[in-house]
Amino acid sequence: MNADGLQVEIVDGQITVTRPATNDTISYRKSADAPHLELAHSWIALGVTTPDVSEFRTQAFQVAVDKARELGWIV
Numbered sequence: 001m002n003a004d005g006l007q008v009e010i011v012d013g014q015i016t017v018t019r020p021a022t023n024d025t026i027s028y029r030k031s032a033d034a035p036h037l038e039l040a041h042s043w044i045a046l047g048v049t050t051p052d053v054s055e056f057r058t059q060a061f062q063v064a065v066d067k068a069r070e071l072g073w074i075v
Contacts, residue, residue, distance in 0.1 A: 004059045008067050014040050015067050017060035024048065026060040030073045037061075037068055 001007055007018040014027040015037070024044050028037040044053050068074045 002063050002066075004063060006059060006063050008063055010067075010071075015064040016041075017063050019056055019060075024056060026057065026064075028061070028064040028068070030068065035074055037064055037074065 001020070005020055007020060009016050009018075011027070014029045016025055016027040018025045022045060025041070026039070026043075027041040029040040031038045042057075044056070048056075065074070
């Protein structure tokens with residue numbers, strides 16, 4: 001779990017970020033053609049409000065970038 005309370009794990013070569021106490025997940029993978037991450041999978045439960053979704057997506061992306069840097073996937 002990171003400082004934002006999100007669970008981060010590497011699954012099948014993808015960085016998967018999960019919101020605690022939910023099934024909401026977003027996964028990113030290293031782009032083969034560019035030095036950045038790309039969205040691989042997104043699952044947000046129905047009924048989650050737009051501000052919550054936007055906040056989770058923003059936090060998940062930053063957490064994934066931090067993990068990718070830690071792993072040496074990106075600079």
